Amino acid sequence: MENKRSDCPISCSLEIFGDKWSLLIIRDIMLREKVSFSEFLASEEKIATNILVNRLNLLESEKILVKEVSPLNKSKFVYSLTQKGADLLPIVIEIMDWGAKYNKNCPRKELGKRIKSDKPAVIKELSLALKKKIK
C-alpha cells in the first residue's frame, strides 16, 4: 500500500478500486458467477491479460479477493470474494442503477428493472446469496 493521499474514506476507497477495471472484475464475480482468469478475460469489455493479472493481484493483496486452486481442475485457479469484497455490493448496485438511468444505450435487463423497482430488496437478496460463497 502506497502513501495515502488523505484520511478521507472516499479517497482511500478510490485508491483501491478507482480505475476503469477493478469493479468490472468484482461485477463478474458478484453478478455473473465468473470465477477464473479465463472467464474474466472473456468479458465483453476486453481487458488485456497483463492488466487482468495486475488487478487480480491488487484485489487479492487488498483482501477483496481470495485465490485458490480449483477443486475441479488442479491447473486452474478460482477467485472468490471475501466479506470485504462482498461488501462492495451496494456500491456496484448504485453504480449500475445510475448508469442505467443516464445512458440510453444501457437498457435495463432483468436485474436492472428489479433494482429500479426495489433496490433494498435486491441488495438484501444478493447479499444473502454472496454470504454463502465468501471466503
Place this chain on the structure above:
Amino acid sequence: MENKRSDCPISCSLEIFGDKWSLLIIRDIMLREKVSFSEFLASEEKIATNILVNRLNLLESEKILVKEVSPLNKSKFVYSLTQKGADLLPIVIEIMDWGAKYNKNCPRKELGKRIKSDKPAVIKELSLALKKKIK
C-alpha cells in the same frame, strides 16, 4: 464520448468517473460546499491543476456539472451539480461507508457515524438539500 466498451451500465459509468479524481470533485461539491477551481485545488489530496481542468471539463461535458460565472466575482467561475450529478450521491455515500468500515486510518467523523447508524435517512436528507442547489 469515445466508443463504449460495452452496454453494461457499470462499464459505462466507470468510463465516466472510473478514476482516482472525479468523485473527489463531486465529493467536494456535495459534502463540502466547495464550488470553485481554487477550492477544489486546495483539497488535501493535492490534485494537479491540469488534471483538475481536465476533470472539470469532462464532468461538464457529461452534464454532471454546470459551469457559470460567479455572481459575486465576475472573474471567477462556480461549478454546480446537475440532477445527473446529484444522483451520484448514493454512490458517494456507499463508497464513503465502505472506506470507513475497512480502513483503520479513516475514522468516522460526524457524517460517517450518521451514515453508519441510518444510511437511508442521510441520503434522503442530503438529497433534499442538493435539490435546492442543482442547475
Place this chain on the structure above:
DNA sequence: AATTTGTTATTGCAAAATACAATAACAAAT
C-alpha cells in the same frame, strides 16, 4: 496609471498506466 493579487488555464517534460501482440510455463487431456 501602474502594480499586485487572485483565479483559471496552458505548456513542457518525466513517470506511470494501459493497449496490444507475442509467447512462455505447465498441467491435463488425447
Place this chain on the structure above:
DNA sequence: ATTTGTTATTGTATTTTGCAATAACAAATT
C-alpha cells in the same frame, strides 16, 4: 509425444497522469 487449456510474462507503442513553471486576465490596491 503431442495438443489443449489456463495463467502469466515480456516488449513495444500509446495514453494518462504527476509535477513545475508560467500565461491570461480581471479585480483590487497603490
